[in-house]
Amino acid sequence: GQQLNQSPQSMFIQEGEDVSxxxxxxxxxxxxxxxxxxxxxxxxxxxxxxxxxxxxxxxRLTAQFGITRKDSFLNISASIPSDVGIYFCAGRNVLxxxxxxxxxxxxxxxxxx
Amino acid sequence: xxxxxQSPRYKVAKRGQDVALRCDPISGHVSLFWYQQALGQxxxxxxxxxxxxxxxxxxxxxxRFFAERPEGSVxxxxxxxxxxxxxxxxxxxxxxxxxxxxxxxGPGTRLTVT
Numbered sequence: 001g002q003q004l005n006q007s008p009q010s011m012f013i014q015e016g017e018d019v020s021x022x023x024x025x026x027x028x029x030x031x032x033x034x035x036x037x038x039x040x041x042x043x044x045x046x047x048x049x050x051x052x053x054x055x056x057x058x059x060r061l062t063a064q065f066g067i068t069r070k071d072s073f074l075n076i077s078a079s080i081p082s083d084v085g086i087y088f089c090a091g092r093n094v095l096x097x098x099x100x101x102x103x104x105x106x107x108x109x110x111x112x113x
Numbered sequence: 114x115x116x117x118x119q120s121p122r123y124k125v126a127k128r129g130q131d132v133a134l135r136c137d138p139i140s141g142h143v144s145l146f147w148y149q150q151a152l153g154q155x156x157x158x159x160x161x162x163x164x165x166x167x168x169x170x171x172x173x174x175x176x177r178f179f180a181e182r183p184e185g186s187v188x189x190x191x192x193x194x195x196x197x198x199x200x201x202x203x204x205x206x207x208x209x210x211x212x213x214x215x216x217x218x219g220p221g222t223r224l225t226v227t
Contacts, residue, residue, distance in 0.1 A: 006155075031214045033215065033216075040220070041220050042204050042206075042218035042221050043156065043204070043218045044218070045215055045217060045218075088155050088156075092214065099146070099211075100161060100169065101146075101156075101158065101216060102158070105153075105155050106153075
């Protein structure tokens with residue numbers, strides 16, 4: 001099925017470092033969402049973006065909705081051990097009448113203490 | 114308040130068996146979604162309900178997959194004559210309104226077909 005292109009696929013960083021990941025699509029979306037998933041759990045919503053160019057923060061997390069509406073970025077500042085997990089971007093295009101979310105393949109974040 | 118709950122959390126089925134997976138959405142949430150997540154992949158859409166109406170079932174992979182939400186609350190995803198390729202985590206999500214953007218996910222049911 002259709003998926004977004006998310007990169008990098010995995011990241012190995014030191015505690016305290018900043019993290020950046022992004023998501024691109026060939027289709028326009030009018031909503032971008034970022035989720036975090038830990039082993040054995042469902043995705044947990046981190047940030048939702050509704051307008052092109054929008055920049056939204058949630059604590060140490062900052063996400064942006066790209067101007068072209070075909071991409072989004074997530075940054076994590078000063079990483080800590082509990083940031084470990086898989087981060088997914090998800091897009092939605094309600095203008096096409098679709099309520100469903102289309103997900104990226106995920107970015108697996110590993111932190112070395 | 115309580116989040117989305119799913120049961121069972123784990124299900125092992127022999128190939129050819131039928132299975133039923135249950136989802137209890139957040140109370141009052143109008144929209145309910147089912148997704149399938151293969152190992153190492155992002156979730157993929159299966160089907161969508163608004164109240165009791167199934168408005169989109171374009172993601173169901175075959176006619177062996179069937180979902181219902183008869184009273185607009187609890188939903189059941191049924192898979193008939195399970196195959197090995199059905200092994201995956203099945204996630205349920207709900208959102209407050211028809212046009213609500215945020216979807217809240219349950220913990221999933223891990224289905225293993227042997």
